[in-house]
Amino acid sequence: MKKLSYLLTFTVMILVLAACGNSEATGSSGNSESDSEGNGPIEITYWYAWGDKIGENNENLVEQFNEMQDEIHVTAEFQGTYDELHSKTQAAMAAGNAPEVTQNEIASIETFAKAGMTQDLTAFVEEDAEEIAMDDFNPGLMGNSYVDDKLYGLPYLRSTPIVYINKTMFEEKGIDPASIQTWEDFQSAAQNLTDDEHVGISMPVDIWFYEAFVAQAGGEMVGENGEITFNGEGGVEALNLWKEMVEAGTMRVPGGEPQQASDMARQDFATGRAGMFFSSTADLTLMLQLAEENGYELETIMFPENEQRSVPTGGANLVMTSGLDGEKQQAAWEFIKFMTAPEQTAYASAYTGYLPSRLSAVESDTMQDLYKEKPQFKVAVDQLQYGNARPMIEGYPEVVKILTEEIQRLMLDPSLEAGDVLDQAAERSMSAIK
Amino acid sequence: MRSVKWRPYLFVAPAIIVFLVFFIQPIFYMIYLSFHDWNFISPDKTFVGLGNFKELLSDPMFLEVIRNTLMYTFFTVLFSISIALLMSIWLNKQGWMYSFVQGAVFSPHIISLVSIAMLWMWIMDADYGLLNWVLSLVGLEKVPWLTDPNTALSSLIIIAVWKNIGYFTLIIIAGLQSIPKHLYEAAALDRTPPWRRFAKITFPMLSPSLFFLTIIGILDSIKVFETISIITKGGPLNSTNTLVYYIYENGFIFFKIGYASAAGVILLVILSILTLLYFKVLSKRVHYQ
Numbered sequence: 001m002k003k004l005s006y007l008l009t010f011t012v013m014i015l016v017l018a019a020c021g022n023s024e025a026t027g028s029s030g031n032s033e034s035d036s037e038g039n040g041p042i043e044i045t046y047w048y049a050w051g052d053k054i055g056e057n058n059e060n061l062v063e064q065f066n067e068m069q070d071e072i073h074v075t076a077e078f079q080g081t082y083d084e085l086h087s088k089t090q091a092a093m094a095a096g097n098a099p100e101v102t103q104n105e106i107a108s109i110e111t112f113a114k115a116g117m118t119q120d121l122t123a124f125v126e127e128d129a130e131e132i133a134m135d136d137f138n139p140g141l142m143g144n145s146y147v148d149d150k151l152y153g154l155p156y157l158r159s160t161p162i163v164y165i166n167k168t169m170f171e172e173k174g175i176d177p178a179s180i181q182t183w184e185d186f187q188s189a190a191q192n193l194t195d196d197e198h199v200g201i202s203m204p205v206d207i208w209f210y211e212a213f214v215a216q217a218g219g220e221m222v223g224e225n226g227e228i229t230f231n232g233e234g235g236v237e238a239l240n241l242w243k244e245m246v247e248a249g250t251m252r253v254p255g256g257e258p259q260q261a262s263d264m265a266r267q268d269f270a271t272g273r274a275g276m277f278f279s280s281t282a283d284l285t286l287m288l289q290l291a292e293e294n295g296y297e298l299e300t301i302m303f304p305e306n307e308q309r310s311v312p313t314g315g316a317n318l319v320m321t322s323g324l325d326g327e328k329q330q331a332a333w334e335f336i337k338f339m340t341a342p343e344q345t346a347y348a349s350a351y352t353g354y355l356p357s358r359l360s361a362v363e364s365d366t367m368q369d370l371y372k373e374k375p376q377f378k379v380a381v382d383q384l385q386y387g388n389a390r391p392m393i394e395g396y397p398e399v400v401k402i403l404t405e406e407i408q409r410l411m412l413d414p415s416l417e418a419g420d421v422l423d424q425a426a427e428r429s430m431s432a433i434k
Numbered sequence: 435m436r437s438v439k440w441r442p443y444l445f446v447a448p449a450i451i452v453f454l455v456f457f458i459q460p461i462f463y464m465i466y467l468s469f470h471d472w473n474f475i476s477p478d479k480t481f482v483g484l485g486n487f488k489e490l491l492s493d494p495m496f497l498e499v500i501r502n503t504l505m506y507t508f509f510t511v512l513f514s515i516s517i518a519l520l521m522s523i524w525l526n527k528q529g530w531m532y533s534f535v536q537g538a539v540f541s542p543h544i545i546s547l548v549s550i551a552m553l554w555m556w557i558m559d560a561d562y563g564l565l566n567w568v569l570s571l572v573g574l575e576k577v578p579w580l581t582d583p584n585t586a587l588s589s590l591i592i593i594a595v596w597k598n599i600g601y602f603t604l605i606i607i608a609g610l611q612s613i614p615k616h617l618y619e620a621a622a623l624d625r626t627p628p629w630r631r632f633a634k635i636t637f638p639m640l641s642p643s644l645f646f647l648t649i650i651g652i653l654d655s656i657k658v659f660e661t662i663s664i665i666t667k668g669g670p671l672n673s674t675n676t677l678v679y680y681i682y683e684n685g686f687i688f689f690k691i692g693y694a695s696a697a698g699v700i701l702l703v704i705l706s707i708l709t710l711l712y713f714k715v716l717s718k719r720v721h722y723q
Contacts (some may be wrong), residue, residue, distance in 0.1 A: 079558065087686035111689065115473045204689050255581030257667040260555070267562075398688045405671050412583070412670075432688070 106144035143389025153317030188253025204269035213238035215310035451495030486696035540600035609643030
């Protein structure tokens with residue numbers, strides 16, 4: 001009996017020690033696993049955000065890549081929203097098992113690059129200059145790729161916000177969607193659409209849309225030296241427009257947690273309660289489907305102009321994580337090249353509604369045929385000439401949260417002054433950007 | 435015989451090692467991080483001394499977070515225990531109906547919190563939710579349960595109470611059934627009125643169960659995370675942001691690990707003080723037979 005208990009204790013001890021040793025070993029030499037296995041393909045992992053059509057698109061492209069060659073095998077994994085994807089990537093980096101390729105929402109490119117989590121891709125691009133053809137990427141989409149003049153990400157699933165319009169409702173009220181050019185046109189269309197059962201537009205407090213309006217009013221979110229400027233003239237003017245529309249009852253702003261609020265706005269539009277709706281162009285395929293199910297015609301138009309026409313771009317760039325060995329880096333680079341090539345960007349655009357990120361893809365037959373068949377897809381591409389980068393300063397996610405909160409405060413209590421609310425948000429943001 | 439001395443240590447070694455590696459080491463690492471400015475990944479951690487704590491305590495948002503957490507904890511525990519007490523006195527009888535209701539009340543306890551959160555998000559939806567539909571049937575106005583800063587925290591408390599009651603009731607019923615019958619018989623002989631019987635026999639005899647429920651109720655509520663992460667993300671206007679969600683948000687969304695660790699240390703201190711308080715002060719007042 002005694003002997004047995006000794007034996008048992010030692011077995012347990014050895015197992016515990018072995019487990020400790022093992023986890024350390026995988027941390028440092030896990031990357032070389034594939035070398036020792038010999039001729040199997042190099043395994044890399046790719047993480048992406050969003051499900052539904054967007055998720056299917058990611059899975060399909062990865063499958064195409066895996067079937068096309070047998071040197072590299074990519075496993076695609078779904079990770080939720082951008083925020084969730086970012087925090088999981090970060091945790092995985094700290095734990096030493098990050099995916100080789102992942103997405104950065106474009107405003108986070110700098111944060112990840114400065115933290116040393118993503119790989120500088122400049123050398124890869126120089127080596128492959130001809131194949132990658134950087135000139136072919138739409139210049140409007142390149143603003144969020146460089147940090148300190150070094151390339152950290154390539155445009156992948158990129159978008160701009162566009163205005164979705166319930167054409168059937170517009171026709172009933174005798175409004176021509178094409179007439180909406182300026183803020184006044186937009187406001188009066190919303191006014192004409194509003195009655196006891198309908199509202200002009202349903203819009204969640206989303207800083208992406210706010211960025212659009214601030215730029216249209218000639219303002220800036222963040223100045224050249226990274227200082228907060230959204231409480232300047234342009235920012236106040238933009239918020240005053242929203243405030244006026246909320247007070248007039250022509251704009252509904254659902255409250256609550258951001259994702260939920262945006263779902264509610266979508267629901268308002270899908271069920272025909274709201275005549276207009278802002279959303280990413282990536283939603284187009286889904287919205288067309290919803291419009292058909294609910295029996296109305298869908299049209300899309302550009303954001304209205306004020307001082308100027310301007311929209312932020314959005315979506316995600318593909319990045320490579322740092323600290324990979326040469327072989328994995330090469331494999332990851334091959335995969336990134338494939339995913340951002342003209343043919344794939346055309347495929348992704350047609351499948352989801354995201355922008356074709358390459359100029360040559362816009363000219364391709366696939367896209368031209370699509371624009372003929374579904375002109376709604378063309379708006380975002382046309383609008384891209386007015387596209388701007390998103391602010392990339394470190395701490396921007398927190399600024400976005402603070403600003404959302406302060407604007408929500410105004411939406412709940414429109415007796416507040418737009419200027420005061422924005423000053424308050426700017427002051428609170430100081431500690432976030434430091 | 436000498437070999438016997440080290441044997442006990444060998445036996446507890448696996449447990450102690452696991453305890454040190456997975457419980458003690460992270461706590462000390464968190465305390466270490468709370469004195470630094472770090473983004474989780476960059477090789478250099480800047481030492482900032484008490485900077486994170488100073489910043490935390492001067493941040494009005496953090497004070498709001500503490501206030502929310504305490505309000506949430508206090509009302510969740512108060513309502514959970516008082517409703518469960520009433521329920522158990524009512525349900526502590528024989529009969530198929532009573533056991534059926536007992537089972538029904540207990541069922542929320544075995545459902546995953548994530549599913550519960552999704553369910554209540556729909557029930558409390560301002561436009562399409564079940565609750566507001568019921569209110570509209572009886573002619574009452576719609577309540578913006580989760581989307582108004584004045585009602586959101588209360589709504590989350592309702593959800594927590596709903597979830598807690600079943601388990602709490604079960605524990606209290608078990609407590610009630612273990613009270614010796616002869617005490618009540620003696621009281622009946624003395625013609626003690628019912629409320630006195632409750633105050634002098636039932637309540638003191640239940641106090642170990644109630645004490646236990648208060649402890650786990652408070653520890654559980656102070657650490658609330660799932661429902662907040664899924665339903666409100668701390669909003670609207672920070673009105674439902676509680677300590678653990680605040681820590682998560684700063685650490686994993688804003689990449690401020692030092693700052694988040696400092697908040698974690700404060701949570702640790704609060705929990706330690708509460709635990710000490712229980713065992714030093716409250717436990718003396720609990721009546722064990």
